[in-house]
Amino acid sequence: MRSLLLTVAVAALAALPLPASAARRIDCQMRFSLAGWSAFYKTASGSGTVTCSNGQTMKVRITTKGGGLTFGKSEIRNGLGKFSEVYAIDQILGSYASAGAHAGAARAAEAQVLTKGPVSLALSGKGQGWDLGIAFGKFTISRR
Secondary structure, three states: OHHHHHHHHHHHHHHOOOOHHHOOOEEEEEEEEEEEEEEEEEEEEEEEEEEEOOOOEEEEEEEEEEEEEEEEEEEEEEEEEEEEEEOOHHHHOEEEEEEEEEEEOOEEEEEEEEEEOOEEEEEEEEEEEEEEEEEEEEEEEEEO
8 A cells, every 4th residue: 555655646746847947948049120210219110930949939029119318210130039048938928128229320230138037138130220329128029
């Protein structure tokens, strides 16, 4: 009887989900396009696709909003975002805090790091447009 009880207890423990710390970290990146404007208030929207090393993919919608002393118009095509500290693709969804200083004309390159709790997102891309200023706000990723 004792042996049977011990076997049942071990089987029940084995069926429990592993804690997040025991889960495997996955590498995820996002290819995206983004276009927007600013006149004291900065806004942009776009779309992309997130691909992870475990084979999962997700089509996403991107919106950015913020305020500050900023003026301009810009467009990024074929941008790249790299996520860190991701254990499941759904962790990339949500709003990331951003802050940046920028100046550009015609063809410009931009890089920025955003955070959302333990998840970080490093963005890079080349684009066209003109802008000048300092902007603070949020960068939101949702399912498309």
